[in-house]
């Protein structure tokens with residue numbers, strides 16, 4: 001079991017505008033060619049960061065103002081596309097501890113949960129306000145509270161939700177799913193014993 | 204809440220119990236493994252000293268990182284070779300069947316599962332790959348998982364899951380000539396949106412779906428995930444049973460009869476109820492081409508690209524970003540857009556019927572001089588079947604390269620990549636920025652026949668003009 005719980009995450013934030021940011025953008029496929037997750041932190045958004053530099057701009061992940069930020073503020077359908085766990089692994093290794101977004105792709109948010117990263121949903125208008133607040137004052141402290149199901153920043157206080165299963169796991173520190181699943185070993189065998197294709201016509 | 208659908212029945216049958224998190228512990232009947240998302244999972248298993256609970260329900264292949272030109276060991280790319288060796292070690296140690304490059308059954312994981320008869324109706328199927336939804340074509344609950352969940356399945360043969368809603372998508376009527384399953388699914392995604400399926404399983408039904416071959420049903424279920432739905436399925440019928448019969452891992456003789464009985468019993472019946480429903484008419488679908496940076500940004504081949512003012516406020520930023528990346532403009536016709544690369548392959552469209560349709564288009568034609576064109580069959584079996592029909596010659600005579608099986612330029616983890624801002628006409632499933640190996644590369648998704656037509660003309664072309 002994990003020795004920590006994730007009921008409350010406090011930190012500075014990084015606002016990341018845009019919708020439908022897919023996992024290919026978070027971590028390009030060439031970084032999947034490794035048998036470990038080591039070194040993925042520096043590669044988060046690497047192509048976009050390079051493109052911004054080439055264009056004379058600064059990507060939020062390279063922006064001094066947001067350096068050390070641990071809460072990522074994103075738009076809609078974040079993490080869509082490939083199931084690669086390398087995406088949340090890269091974000092976590094970069095230093096992200098929680099995400100606040102309008103919506104997340106399901107495989108992505110599931111991958112976040114098993115890594116102990118809450119990916120909470122908030123209303124579009126609230127995210128806009130949060131992003132604006134942090135843009136204006138990057139030192140703003142943001143709190144993601146899974147017990148209260150809120151995100152707070154300065155005077156801003158908005159509801160934030162995540163699926164109950166994920167919330168429960170993060171609050172109780174039981175996101176290590178393997179341990180949880182192994183506890184039901186006898187029942188696993190019983191279920192397998194009832195499946196026609198494992199018994200009646202096993203090939 | 205849905206009731207008595209195929210999804211409900213399979214879900215109930217595979218439910219081990221309810222976890223303290225409130226999630227369902229779901230038994231996984233078939234676990235498919237490939238080299239990219241498994242090494243860390245095996246490592247985590249080893250760190251805990253856990254065995255693989257059901258090695259006989261676990262099957263592995265190599266597809267993402269294999270080269271498609273010279274498929275010999277050691278692989279030319281040392282990192283690819285290291286991944287290959289890691290998988291070899293892991294499957295050997297845990298007693299898992301492995302269809303590697305020396306097997307006649309190697310290929311893209313979602314192509315070989317069905318081909319081997321491993322994928323059968325009424326199963327739950329998981330794989331560390333989002334296009335696991337492909338297997339839903341057989342009437343399964345099949346979905347992609349992350350690497351930590353791969354560990355869960357290896358260790359426990361189960362997953363913690365929350366039951367989604369079930370939406371039925373009916374496609375009624377008949378497809379016109381030159382219009383394919385790919386066009387159906389791209390139309391569905393354009394209609395319901397790339398996030399429309401979040402929290403849902405999609406049941407594909409209706410007369411147009413029932414008329415499809417298994418190859419075509421797989422193309423549709425494959426891209427469910429591009430519409431946000433982790434699971435997409437078609438109810439099993441005679442077409443399904445005929446496909447499975449006689450395959451290496453399929454039941455045979457009296458066992459097959461018992462299997463068919465089970466398969467029929469799990470289909471959604473007349474008493475099934477769905478959380479909601481969407482309806483499309485097959486006659487209204489024309490060949491579809493994507494113009495943007497997600498698979499929902501598409502138009503019919505005879506249409507013009509949308510004006511930003513006509514795009515919903517929600518979608519406008521992404522559309523503007525797409526125009527910037529793609530170098531296309533509002534109101535341009537999509538037909539005539541020049542291409543540099545033509546790619547026929549991927550778990551969406553690299554099966555025998557796909558190659559046959561593309562070959563019909565290129566037979567006796569020449570690929571435009573400016574275009575680099577390649578065909579990458581989804582598996583060694585497909586490559587062999589295609590060879591028996593003389594398809595490779597048709598392609599190579601026209602100027603296509605004929606390659607070995609693998610994922611190839613679908614995600615460009617091998618040497619097959621776009622260069623610079625090349626425009627690719629691709630039969631794959633994702634047009635995300637950077638997906639085909641170049642950060643500035645541009646992808647137009649379409650059916651394999653449409654890719655073939657684009658290769659011949661050097662530009663996006665309505666394939667119906669070439670098919671007579």
Ligand code: SF4
Pocket residue numbers: 266267311312313332334549550551609610613614631632
């Ligand atoms: S062909 Fe493409 S989408 Fe399919 S499994 Fe391979 S990389 Fe993934």
